[in-house]
Amino acid sequence: xxxxxxxxxxxxxxxxxxxxxxxxxxxxxxxxxxxxxxxxxxxxxxxxxxxxxxxxxxxxxxxxxxxxxxxxxxxxxxxxxxxxxxxxxxxxxxxxxxxxxxxxxxxxxxxxxxxxxxxxxxxxxxxxxxxxxxxxxxxxxxxxxxxxxxxxxxxxxxxxxxxxxxxxxxxxxxxxxxx
Amino acid sequence: xxxxxxxxxxxxxxxxxxxxxxxxxxxxxxxxxxxxxxxxxxxxxxxxxxxxxxxxxxxxxxxxxxxxxxxxxxxxxxxxxxxxxxxxxxxxx
Numbered sequence: 001x002x003x004x005x006x007x008x009x010x011x012x013x014x015x016x017x018x019x020x021x022x023x024x025x026x027x028x029x030x031x032x033x034x035x036x037x038x039x040x041x042x043x044x045x046x047x048x049x050x051x052x053x054x055x056x057x058x059x060x061x062x063x064x065x066x067x068x069x070x071x072x073x074x075x076x077x078x079x080x081x082x083x084x085x086x087x088x089x090x091x092x093x094x095x096x097x098x099x100x101x102x103x104x105x106x107x108x109x110x111x112x113x114x115x116x117x118x119x120x121x122x123x124x125x126x127x128x129x130x131x132x133x134x135x136x137x138x139x140x141x142x143x144x145x146x147x148x149x150x151x152x153x154x155x156x157x158x159x160x161x162x163x164x165x166x167x168x169x170x171x172x173x174x175x176x177x178x179x
Numbered sequence: 180x181x182x183x184x185x186x187x188x189x190x191x192x193x194x195x196x197x198x199x200x201x202x203x204x205x206x207x208x209x210x211x212x213x214x215x216x217x218x219x220x221x222x223x224x225x226x227x228x229x230x231x232x233x234x235x236x237x238x239x240x241x242x243x244x245x246x247x248x249x250x251x252x253x254x255x256x257x258x259x260x261x262x263x264x265x266x267x268x269x270x271x272x
Contacts, residue, residue, distance in 0.1 A: 024204055032196035046197060050204055057208045110189075117190035136184070137191040168183055 020057055023069055028053070030070075030138070031077050037133045038081040040122040048084055052077050074138065075148045082126045113175065120170050127151070128159040132167075135160060 018026070031052055035045035055076060056069065063069055121132055127149070134140045134148060142156040149156070 020208065021205060024201055028196045028200055028204075029193050032200065033191075033193040036194050037191050042197075046200065049196065049200070050207060053204045054207055054211060057211065110186075113186060114190040117186060121187075121190070132187070133191060136187040137193065139188075164183070164187075167187070171183075171186075 017065075018069075020060055023056065023060075024053055027070065027073055031073055033137055034074065034077045034133060035081050037118070037121070037137055038078075038130055039085060040118065044084060044088075048077065048080050052080055071148070074134065074140075075150075078130050078134065078148055082130060085126050113171070116174055117167065117171060120167050120174075124163055124166075128163045131156055131159040132163050 028049065032045055032049045035048040035052075036042065039045050039048065052073060056063075056073065059072075060069075063072060121129060124132065130149060131145055134145045135142075140148065142153050142160065145156045146153040
């Protein structure tokens with residue numbers, strides 16, 4: 001099982017012809033984390049992640065190679081999360097400060113800053129939010145993100161550029177307020 | 180910029196899924212209905228078997244009918260012979 005924070009392992013971790021149980025073990029942290037960082041709701045992330053793996057179970061014979069599974073999992077999880085967030089819509093508002101954090105083997109960085117950044121990312125519109133999560137959780141390039149989200153590379157870069165500028169401005173302002 | 184990107188990586192570090200997650204998914208796969216194509220294959224095979232059964236019954240019915248018709252024809256012929264014999268002997272008397 002990949003350790004928390006080891007995003008790049010997912011790119012090389014799946015040898016061909018793995019069983020479903022092995023694929024689940026190797027990728028559950030990646031799928032759960034994508035859903036959690038996007039939805040900021042532990043229960044919803046668990047529900048989405050389980051749904052994604054059940055779909056993988058039904059689809060496994062169609063996926064030629066286990067290495068395609070990682071791409072497929074990122075793609076299906078991303079789209080499923082965006083659909084989930086849209087369906088949930090405005091009826092669901094979560095007090096982010098009240099959410100309990102899933103455990104992390106060793107959370108790097110400043111915990112206060114991390115938490116504030118997670119809250120700001122959660123407030124981004126759906127597609128830019130998923131672009132940011134895929135870029136900084138999974139270390140994907142804009143080209144890889146464009147394949148996963150089926151959008152032009154130009155749009156991915158534009159979402160990244162605008163989201164980073166907005167996040168940086170807000171984090172500087174809010175950390176300034178705290179200090 | 181690099182510092183800020185590193186901060187984002189730290190904030191978005193992978194989380195551990197709940198400890199029961201793997202077992203829960205594996206249990207759910209065992210409860211999952213068979214894929215649609217398998218259900219279709221099963222339904223098609225069942226329909227073919229039923230159709231084959233009906234066709235076999237139908238063929239057997241036709242054969243039985245033909246045999247009965249043949250038997251009736253033979254009987255009619257034999258009865259005709261008997262009738263002719265009886266009539267001939269009656270005329271002789």
